Amino acid sequence: GDSVTQMEGPVTLSEEACLTINCTYTATGYPSLFWYVQYPGEGLQLLLKATKADDKGSNKGFEATYRKETTSFHLEKGSVQVSDSAVYFCALSVADSWGKFQFGAGTQVVVTP
């Protein structure tokens, strides 16, 4: 079945450091891919998305490129801030189940001043 694997956390970084969170997927068909962010005590917010191969999603300085050849959708940010501390979830839309998602386990990111 469809699945998402993302790197384990916590990832601890200093402010202004570069962030990469790896995400790989297994899917039948051609899923859409998403990154969500969950700040402490809140629900999930859509951070960015990509709907087809080679698409690049970007938002708030974060980027991720849909790589079909490596079945990956790694999240990157060039210079993190303390306010980026959160849990990040990679997700895909499940084939033949319109609207249903498969989520990765989540990666906690802690940015220190």
Add this chain to the structure above:
Amino acid sequence: SAVISQKPSRDICQRGTSLTIQCQVDSQVTMMFWYRQQPGQSLTLIATANQGSEATYESGFVIDKFPISRPNLTFSTLTVSNMSPEDSSIYLCSVGGLAGAYEQYFGPGTRLTVT
């Protein structure tokens, strides 16, 4: 996008009781979902709430334990029945299918503690 609210935001309940969580959306939506997020874990889909018909439950979740209603295109409820401490989780509703797109938008969640 859509603005989604949930009530209550948190609750502490005794084992054996039931709690009904409400999810309200500011616009009509095609798809509504209910998820459970256990402490420190990812999201697990409980069911798809279908307007005007019975919800579609995922493996491991049953209607007797998690009855769901969806009387219209902007509102749904999830009841957690006969609660035990293992039901302590965050329960999130989400909506999808806006403008035909796949992304889902999430409510703020209901943090449930069962003692």
